[in-house]
Amino acid sequence: MTTPPPEPKPSGLRNPAAAVRGLGAGTLALEAIVLLLAIQPIRIFAGNLSGWGVGAVVALAVLAAALAGSMRRPWAWHAGSVLQVLLLASGLLHWSLAALGLIFGTAWLYATSVRRKILG
Template identity: 80%
Template sequence: MTSAEPPRSGLKNPQAAVRGLGAGTLVLEAIVLLLGIQPIRIMGGDLTGWGVASVIVLAVLAALLAGLMRRPWAWHAGTGLQVLLLASGLFHWSLAVLGLIFGAAWVYALYVRRTILG
């Protein structure tokens, strides 16, 4: 192997593996968002109707993007979704925390994508 060749990942289908990582991250995010609504409301959170609506919209968008990971623009849209989740922290601080956590997971997924696919 010459130094000009990128290192092989050892995966049979690296593109599918990377898409699976991105889709899995987004599906997990959608599930956590939907499951987080009620505990925030019960534990004394002032999550208003707009806050609940934003969480539901973000969860639906995450699920839709998970199914669209074959499209190259879906990775950019996923990044935008993380920014929107972080901005939804204006409705409740716990949403900003989720935005930081899933933003970090998304940055890692982008890193893995760049490492494997080049």
């Protein structure tokens, strides 16, 4: 009697967990880059981003970069969700940060949706 062949992976990926981690890390890395690049235009065109606001943006960018490197940890996805809420809340410092929070919050929701579909 022979054993039946193993069922194929539903996603068709060789390593679905690594693919999903890459998606999450890429999303967070892009967020960190955009946050750092957004500081100067906000300061020049809006003019009212304080030193605390710049510090908050830099701290969020550093946190996003650190989380991008920590996607192997099971808590990193939850921490990424907290980061999106913090970015949205930083809209109290400047409206454009709330806009970035909405954009990257939507991207993060998509990444978590893909994660749920692939990994179950």
